[in-house]
Amino acid sequence: MIFSTNPWVWVAAILTLCIFSFLYKENPFYRFAEHLFVGISAGYGVAVYWNNAIVPNLFVPLFQQHNWWFIIPGLLGMMFFFRFNQKTGWLILIPMAVLLGTGSGMSLAPTIQTNILKQMQSALADATNLKLGGWGLIWGIVTLFGVITTLSYFFFSREQKGLLRVSANIGVWFIMIGFGASFGNTVMGRISLLIGRVQFLLTDWIHIIK
Amino acid sequence: MKILENLTKINRRYIFLMVAVAVIVPLIIPMNLPTIPGKYTIKLYDFIDKIPPQSQPVVIAADYSPSMMPELQPMLESIIRHCFAKKVRVIVLTLDPNGAALSEAALKKIAPEYDAVYGRDYAFLGFKPGSSIVMMSIGENIRQAFPADFYGKSLDSLPMMANVRNYADIPIVVSIAGSAITQSWIAYAGTRYHANVGSGCTAVSTADYYPFLQSGQLVGLLNGMKGASEYEYLNQKNGYSKAPRVAGKGMDAVSIVHLLLMAFIIIGNVGYLVARHNQSKKQGA
Amino acid sequence: MKRQIPLIIVLTLGIVFFIQFFIPSQISTNIYQTTLQWEIVISAFAIVLAIGSLINHHMLKIQRRKPHWWNSIVTLIAMLVMALLGILGRVEGMESLGQLYRTLFLYVQAPMDSAMFAILAFYMASAAYRAFRARSQEAALLLISGFIIMLGVVPFGSLLWSKIPDIAEWIMMVPNMAAKRGILFGVGLGMTATSLKIILGIERSWLGGGGK
Known part of the structure; x- marks a missing residue:
C-alpha cells in the first residue's frame, strides 16, 4: 500500500471519507464537508455564469461591439436583483414573465410532436407493419395494447369499472414491469457511483489498484 | 424457522459493510468478466464510426455534474477517444455549469494522447444557461449562443468552425446527461431542427428512453457504466484506444453487488413469508 | 397592475412564439433569433435568486447563532473565495488563480458531490432488504x-x-x-x-x- 504524495489527492480522499462518515451517523466532519461543498459549488456557479454567459453574451456585444439593443436583456436580467427589496420585489415577475411566456410558446409544438405525435405514429406503425412479420408484429401489437391499457389506468374522468377496470388492471401489470426495469437499472446506476468513489480511493489515493 | 425470521433483522451497518466488501474485493482482485456490447451501444458507435474524417464535427453535450461522473465521464472520454482516433472533429459544450470543468479536464487529458490540435480537431465551447433556449439557438446559428469558445476566442477564429452554422452542419449531437435534459435535446434539436441525437445516460433513466429508441428519435444509447464499458471495449477492440478501461473494471464489482442485493431481497422475502405463515398459523389456532 | 403586466407579457409572448413555429417568415425568424440571444442573458441573471437566497439563509443563521452556525461561515467564505478565483483567474496575468479554481473544483467539489451520491448505494441496499417484499x-x-x-x-x-x-x-x-x-x-x-x-x-x- 503506497499512499499518494499529491496533497490535493489527500484533500479529496479526506473529504470523501468525511461524507462517507454519515453512514455511521451525522457528525461534525460531515457537517463541515457538507457546508464546504455548498459554498464551493455556489462560488463555482457564480464564476461560471459570469465567465460563460454574462461576459461573452452581454458585455462583449454591449461594450465591444456596441450593440446597444443588448441593454434590454441586460436590464431585464438586472430586475432579478429587485427580489431583495420588499417594495420592488414584484418587478422580478417581469423577467420571469418573459422567460415563461417565450418558453411556454416555444415548447408547445415540439412537445406535442416529440411526446405525442411521434410516439403515437411509432406505436401504430409497429403494430400494423406486416413487413415485420412473426414475432416482430406480435410484439408490436402487444406494445400498442400495453400503451392503451397503461393510458386507461391514468384515465380518471370516469369511474373505473367494467371494461375500463379490466384494462386499467392490465395496465398496472405493464407499469409494474416497467418500474421493475427502472429499478434494476437504478441499482446498477447507484452502485456505479459508489464504485467510482472507491476506485478513486484505491487507485489515486492508496495505489492498491492500477 | 426462527433463523429465517432473524435473517430479516440484520443491522443496517452490517449490510453497509457487506456492500463495501462486495465493491472493494472485485476491484482489487478483478474477475475480468466478458463484455458483450449491447445493440444500442453498437448503433451509436457505428454511427460515429461512419462519419468521414476531417469533415463536419460531432457535438457532445456533457450535461452532468460530478455526482454522475463514474457513469458518464468514461462515456465522454471514450467518445472523444473514438473521434480523435478516427480524426472526426469534436465540439464539446455543456448546459450544466459543472459539466464545464469536467469536460475541460477530459479534453486536456485526451487531446495529447492523439496529438489533437485545438481549433483544428476539437473545440470547447463551455457552458451556457437556458438549456432549451441554447438548443434552439444552435439550430439557428451556433454563434448566437456561443459567440466565443470557453477561453473567450471568437468561434470564427477556430478553423474547424468555418463551415459550421447550425444542426445541418452537425452529423450528430450526443447528449451525455444525468437528467431529463436529453428529452429536451430530442424535442428541440431532434424534432424542431431534425438533428440526429444520441444518448449517453445514467442507468437510472435508461428505461425511460426506450420509446425514443424504438421511434428512431434516438440513434443509439449508452446505458450507464455498462454502456461506457461497452464503448471502451469497442474502442480497444478496434485499436482506437490503449487507455485503461475504467468503466470495464467497475462492471465486475457491479455484478457482485447485484448478486448480493438479490440475495438480500430473497432473504428478506423468505423471512417475510415465514413470518406471515407463522402469524396465520397463530391466528388459526 | 403588479399582476396584470406580467400576465399580459406571458400571453403576448406565448402566442407570438407558438405561432412563430408555424410561420417561419424572415421577420418572425429575426424576432425569434433575437429573442433567443436575449433569453440566454436573462436566464444567466436568474442565478441571482439562488445565490441571494443562499446568502440570506446563512447570514440569518450566523446572526441568530443557530446550532452549528460556524459552518455557515465556512459556506460563505468558500463561496466568496471560489467566485473570486474563477472570475479573477480570467484576468491576464492572474491565470494561476484560474488554475487554483479548477483544482478546487476537481479535488474539493467533485469528490464531495460524488461521495454524497455514492452513499445512496448503501441506503438502497438496506431499503431493498427491508422493504422490497412481494406482498x-x-x-x-x-x-x-x-x-x-x-x-x-x-x-x-x-x-x-x-x-x-x-x-x-x-x-x-x-x-x-x-x-x-x-x-x-x-x-x-x-x-x-x-x-x-x-x-x-x-x-x-x-x-x-x-x-x-
Missing part, C-alpha cells in the same frame, strides 16, 4: 422484472444462462416501453396543458401568493 401480484411482477434486468445488464447474467440478456432486452423493449410510452403521452399532455394554462393566465402560482 401482492403486482409487487411480485415488479420484483421479477427487476431481478431479470439486474442479471441481464451485468456480464454475470449471460454466464448463468445465455438467454438472460435477451429476456432482459425483451422486457425493456416490449412491456417496459409500452408503460413508459403511456407515461410519456401523459407527460406530454400535462406539459402542453400547463404551457397553455400559463399562457392564458389560468395557472398563476408563479406570480406568488397563488395569483390572488
